[in-house]
Amino acid sequence: MESSDVEQDLQRSVQAVLRELRAQAPALKSNRGMWRWSLHKKVERDPRKSPVLVHILLRELEKAESEDGRHVIIPLLHTLMYVLTKATGITEELYQRTYAFCMRLLTLPAPYCTVALDCAIKLKTETAVPGTLYQRLVIAEQNLKSELYPYQERVFLFVDPELVPPSVCSALLLEIQAAQGQQTPEACMRHVVSHALQAALGAACRADALQRKLQASPRRALERYFHAVVAAVEQMASEPSPSREGHLERLEEVYCSLLGPTAAARGRCGGDALPDRPPSIPLPSPYITFHLWTDEEQLWKELVLFLRPRSQMRLSADLEALDLQGLLPDQELARASMLSTDSGIERDLPSGTEELLTPSSPEMERAGLQRKGGMKKRVWPLDILMPSNWDGPPGLHRRTGRPMGDGELLPGVSRLHTARVLVLGDDRMLGRLAQAYHSLRKRETQTFCLTPRLSLQLYYIPVLTPEKPASPRHVELGELAAFLGRADPWYESTVNTLCPAIQKLAEMPPSLDTSQTVDPFILDVITYYVRMGTQPIYFQMYTVKIFFSDLSQDSAEDIFLTELKVKIQDSKLPKDGFSPRRKGTAEGPGAELSLCYQKALLSHRTREVTISLRATGLVLKALPASDTEDPHTSSPPPTVVSLTDHTCLNVNVTEVVKSSNLAGRSFSTVTNSFRTASIQIQSQDQRLLTLWLDKDNRRTFRDVVRFEVAPCPEPCSGTQKSKALWLGSHQQKETERTKAKPKPLLMPINTFSGIVQ
Known part of the structure; x- marks a missing residue:
């Protein structure tokens, strides 16, 4: 094929990817994700096409920059970087043009400048030392031993067998085994x-x-x-x-x-x-381990086993103290320092060296920092406390940020391991992941063994049950995937398309012949996602405290990520129950509820509201609605900008309205909506409540009379509690006076760009 024919063929493929990003027709949406995959396959089969494709992609990026077509910049930049990682024979001039383009993007707001900075750092090294990106990627993903580059990565693929059909699990496992058998x-x-x-x-x-x-x-x-x-x-x-x-x-x-x-x-x-x-x-595709999620502690156990082969690591003294068996804060975490007793005015120099040292010599500078006659005092290491967030800066609800990567948490201690936890399923699976993530963070406050060594990255691929795509249940279980697709169009185009593709793969007869060369589409897209999806979107987790009608039963605490649904039970309390029915209350559908909540205001001021109403149920959603924000208004659908709203719960109450006419009393229902930061709900009559967390029937609480919902705080570290023993009374009072509100616990889910404004 002539060079002009090659360029025209690649140009058509790139234009197909660009049309896909602008596509609204269902016919084009059905093939989303295939154009990007086929484009990379063309240069993989014929490496000579790589420089031509790089030139085309760079030309389209510069065109988008001049025409302010920001919606295609991040997808094209990810496509270009993925080609450069694999390619050989790229000229230095192309590297320099790509680097200069990324540097120009630094003037744009996030997430464009964030993605561009990450690409510019990689390109600077790749320009001078070609092949660095490929080498580091293979060494880390395949866990090859190298003292000069000791980083290791692993992809943990978790599937809940109760939520994902066995045929899908078998198809994924066969594809992973067939690909990794040759690696x-x-x-x-x-x-x-x-x-x-x-x-x-x-x-x-x-x-x-x-x-x-x-x-x-x-x-x-x-x-x-x-x-x-x-x-x-x-x-x-x-x-x-x-x-x-x-x-x-x-x-x-x-x-x-x-x-x-x-x-x-x-x-x-x-x-x-x-x-x-x-x-x-x-x-080669990364090393992927397949896990059926059957144990609540399975995520913790797998991460600990990933860190267990310590013979492959060169650990410092600080890291050796952080053993996998746990810590005693008042012993292992306390350091010995020298408290000087001199005035600090005169320098304690060794005898006989005054005439040998010149004022500007390095020895003289070091001598000026020496102290003598000090006594040992144990102080608390502030740099070893639990960080406010595992990977990424603290922020508001659904804000994006760049993960910490391989930075040092302790002096001389780098995170040599990266665990990429990929879950398949629907919103119920993400609720289970939120539970495991909260348990992991809570356990870390006691043992503190994973945080210094491990960079934890979370990924999500929606796999919905094989129902009609337009069915209400199908749409309900895919709300978070739809939110991620609205926030990041490249996630919608690349990852959300896997849902029907995985179902089609499961319906095909399995091929046990691994000798044939095939193109594993599902595995390739998973690999592309975990490699290029480096920008997390942070989701606020909510804690719920539940009180039951049986006074002898202890209250329960749980968390949810997407939704809490409340329905009224048919059963009632006994006459001597928790709260008798008020006199004058007319019987009718639903139950009399008392709601006390803090209204969510943009000014973040506290405004408490208390109301009583009769309702048949209510739903608390942590995600914004995909249609209109208020069902009682005719406002247009929210744009992507509304995805960065502050932390709030969207509460929808189905209220019972009583009316009287000549035919007698009648009841109708109306849905009221409001936003709140926290809420307390109590049944005022004999009706009991049933709670469902994250749409999961396995997480059901019955016979509830009251519950409280608030943003889930960061787990309190045991080291922070023991720190008070080391503080003086004056310093402790000062700390209590300046104590800030607990930081909310945010769970990151990686996408390609975060939230595109």
């Missing part, structure tokens, strides 16, 4: 060596001869080449000003040792005819 450590090391040499040497690299040599190399020799290439790339990438020429020289030495100086020189001089199509170097 041995030896194959991954060959991919790293071959990709690094081709990216550095370009057309001078004899790719076919190189791959034949690597295939014939024994395990010990292959490991030697792998470590040599990793050392050359990582040492050059760690320099403040890496040199592309120096990087080329180091990899030429490895190339000559592989093929021999004669064959390597002949390849550089063009002695042998190079093949028309260089062999493709695949990017």
